[in-house]
Amino acid sequence: MDITFEHVNYTYQPNSPLATLGLKDINLKFTSGSYVAIIGQTGSGKSTLLQHLNALLRPSSGRVLIGDQAVMTTTKNxxxxxxRRSVGLVFQFPESQLFEETVLKDVAFAPKNFGKSEAEATEIARDTLRLVGIDESLEDKMPFDLSGGQMRRVAIAGVLAMQPEVLVLDEPTAGLDPLGRQQIMQLFQRIHEERGITIILVTHQMDDVVAYADQAVVMSHGEIAKVGTPAEVFADLDWLTAHNLELPSTGRLVQRLxxxxxxxTRMPLTVNExxxxxxxxLKRGSQLG
Incomplete structure (x- = not known):
């Protein structure tokens, strides 16, 4: 399922002295099956864009095509x-949204809410819990009795249980240690590869952009500043500095070298490059030595 922005503008508190432009003339397409990273400094419009992806916000003007459905300012809930079943959102600290008395019931809530029977919802929940690495022995536990990493996996399972075609991730590794961050990102990559789900990732972790995304969108002051592959986006050091963007760790090492x-002659983004x-x-240096 493609998502296409056509001349989308969004104004916070319109028709008031506090009116603020959040998005300005956004034209952008997220292709089905892609893995796209959205980056930019705080206040650049990333979160506003993200909330248009499943119509939590509706454009002040223009339209967003989500599959075959057009979302405009006049679209009704x-x-x-x-x-909203087709586009799943995983916000920062998703574990804060857990609420049911058991892990299994929490994950089964979404499919039941979208019309599945009790048996169907339970089967979907169990399948999804296995997908995110939660063992059957934890199904009857209270979510808040789990570790922080397990709670986050259960919360992610709750979104995946809707069986979305698009998964939107807003800083999904916030608060995790380096190992936990790596494990969660590898989980999303596996889901992307095995189930063909489109991933749209909002992140400040430039290493994750390089490692996983096939396209990067740079936001600045509510506008799209650049769209390209990670290699294209990170190629111009002066441009990155002007937009207050960090290089990935390999790029920072290149600067020191x-x-x-x-x-x-290029900006290598991976260790192999x-x-x-x-x-x-190094060979020329050793020969000269």
Whole structure:
């Protein structure tokens, strides 16, 4: 399912002295099956854009095409039921939204709410819990008796139980240690590969953009500043600095190597690319020595 923004503008508190433009003339397409990262400094419009992806916000003007359904300023809530099942949102600290008395009931809530029978919802919940790595022995526990990492997996399972075509992730690894962050990101990658779900990731972790996304969208002051592959977006150091964006860790290492005299004709973003660029320079250095 594609999601397309056509000349989308969004104004907070319109027709008041506090009116603020959140999005300005956004034209953008998220292609079915893609993995897209949305990046930009705080206040750039990332969260406002994200909330249009399943019509939590509706455009002040323009429209968002979500599959075959057009969402405009006049679209009514009753028209959005099926759409909101198709686009699942995982917000920061999703475990704060757990509420049922057992893990299984919490994950089964969404499919029941969207019309599945008790038996169907339970089967979907169990399948989804296995997908995110939650063992059967934890199904009857209270969610808040689990570890922080397990709680987050249960909350993610609750979104996946809606069986969405698109999964929107808003800083999904916030508050996790490095190992926990890696495990959660690998989980999303596996879901993306095995189930073909479109992933739209809002993040400040540039290493995750490089490792997982096939396209990056840079937001700035409510507008789209750049769209391209991670290699294209991270190629211009001066442009990144002007937009207050960090380089991924490999790029920061390249900057230090440049200060020591190493030359790079491109910005290597992975360890393998960096080694490929360094090897001939190191060989020449050893020969001269």
């Amino acid at each position: 009753k028209e959005l039921h099926d759409l 440049q200060q020591k005299g190493f030359k790079f 960096l080694l490929a660029d360094l090897e001939p320079q």
